[in-house]
Amino acid sequence: MEEEVSSSILSNEKGKKVILLGNEAIVRGALESGIGFASTYPGTPASEVGDTFSAIAKKVGIYFEYSTNEKVALEAAMGASFSGVRSIVSMKQFGVNVAADSLMPFAYVGPNAGTVIIVADDPGCWSSAQSEQDTRYYAKMAHIPMLEPSDPQECKDFVKFAFDLSEKFKIPVFLRTTTRVSHERGVVRLDNLMYGKTKGFFQKDMKKFNIIPPNTMRMHEELLEKMEKIRQISERTRMNYIVNENVKSKLGIITSGVSFNYVMEALIDLNIKLPILKLSLTYPLPEEKIKKFMKKFKSVLVVEELEPILEEEILALAKNVNPSLRVYGKKNDFLPKVGEYDEEIVISALMRITGRELGISFATHLKKYRKVKIPRRFAVMCPGCPHRATFWAAKIAAGKNTIFGGDIGCYVLGIFPPYYIQDFVFSMGASEGVIHGIEKVTDQKVIAFIGDSTFFHAGIPGLINTVFNKSKPLIIVMDNRTTAMTGHQPHPGVGKTGMSERSKEIKIEKIVKACEVKHVKVVDPYKVNKMIKTIRKFLEKDEVSVIVAKRECRLLTMRRKSRADEKIYKYEINQNKCKRCGTCLFFFACPAVYEKDGVFYIDKNLCTGCGVCKQVCPHKAIRKVKKK
Incomplete structure (x- = not known):
């Protein structure tokens, strides 16, 4: 399958039609834009962007890396762009939080060569347990243009547009997908590959690259001027267009991204046609185009997942151009404020507004569909998962009154029965920080679980903090030798890069010892009794102690044994x-x-x-x- 995908993505036959995931189409768009540098920290629903680059980077002569976290991934892409090489960086929505410290000044400074930031939101929390974060707010806060594709073809085409926009205005550009767009398969029409620069030269420029006052205020003003020019492009671009423009109706629809697909499906099922303003360059918005559209109607339905960002903009604009306009959406509970949308949700809203009923055939089909009972089950760790052995040992060794801090990775499944072993889960690296605070104000025994990739991503500062501020948690680093949860990507501890090249293997236990932790032990979790004894012993220490539970992910072991005919x-x-x-x-x-x-x-x-x-x-x- 990987070879088939690589063949499709690397084809140089202009006009050829291939079937790609949205994430794969993003990669193809980057290759048609002449990129030379790509980086990521893996995170679903964006993981396939990086994985696809990893599979093809050497074949097309570009550089790709799995960075230690999203902030570093963004900064590496910035460095490439400053040196004149087009760059792309991908991450899931929470990764933007991690990268934000560098993202904000990057908008001020701007790239030399184009830089596109791929961010994948996750309505419904299919792969993002912590929150339904809406990254569109970052575009507005940072003054960074944002594009929102609805299908794989748009994913490819919008990436190309984003690079041109970025390079023309010297500004990074967001391309925001959601889970359904990232993982949707669709037909993509190819254009020619473009081979751009892979080596550049960093030209020193003190005024540009040193973002300190008074440069900061000047750059801020320049950024606002850029955004106003881009707003004019938003007014003119064919990306923002009207469907069924000549249909006479009292009701119009404004939508963007994947929600456009749900709207189109709903109208087909209701057998009606309504004018639809599809917005793809969603920041900055084409305000004049929206005003002109709104003037025609007595009411509009705004369809968007997550926060009512677009709806609030529509309400504000309507006050001046159509004060009596009725705006239906989240604010008046015609659409849900929580979760992922689907065709049925949009149908329900349209039926309430229009009084339209479903056709008999579709209504019967829907009734049958609702009767289908899908068996419920908890997500479970795989057979042979070393984390299961670690949790078993911890439950036996620690006792009921111990507080267990959870983190982000496969081991988050420890919250489910029968283990119930993570008393809280917040964000990457939070197990150590939160458990430190608990230990400081209680007399309870505390254990923090953190994975190997997460340790490199965000766990080292938390560990140092426990040493520096003299708390005494037991930290168990669950080292399964991979970034397993997002697809077995390499990390700094495995000695292999995203280009499949050998690298130095950075040992977690050596980092821990360098942080002045005295009590450090590497234990194989498959040796259950040894793990139990070590946990009991370390829980009695009067300072921070660390166990590295090291055993390769069993899925990787099984694959290796199978290939070797063992x-x-x-x-x-x-x-x-x-x-x-x-x-x-x-x-x-x-x-x-x-x-x-x-x-x-x-x-x-x-x-x-x-x-x-x-x-x-x-x-x-x-x-x-x-x-x-």
């Missing part, structure tokens, strides 16, 4: 010894274990041969069998 030793339950206590299924909760007619079995297709179940079975009823 034997994989599975496990089975000895029914003569099994007491049906349920420890393996209900308490250890390995997905490979199942129950049938009151008897417990291990599914040989799911078993990864980790052997931890054998160690936790109180009746020694699990044994190894040799089977490929």
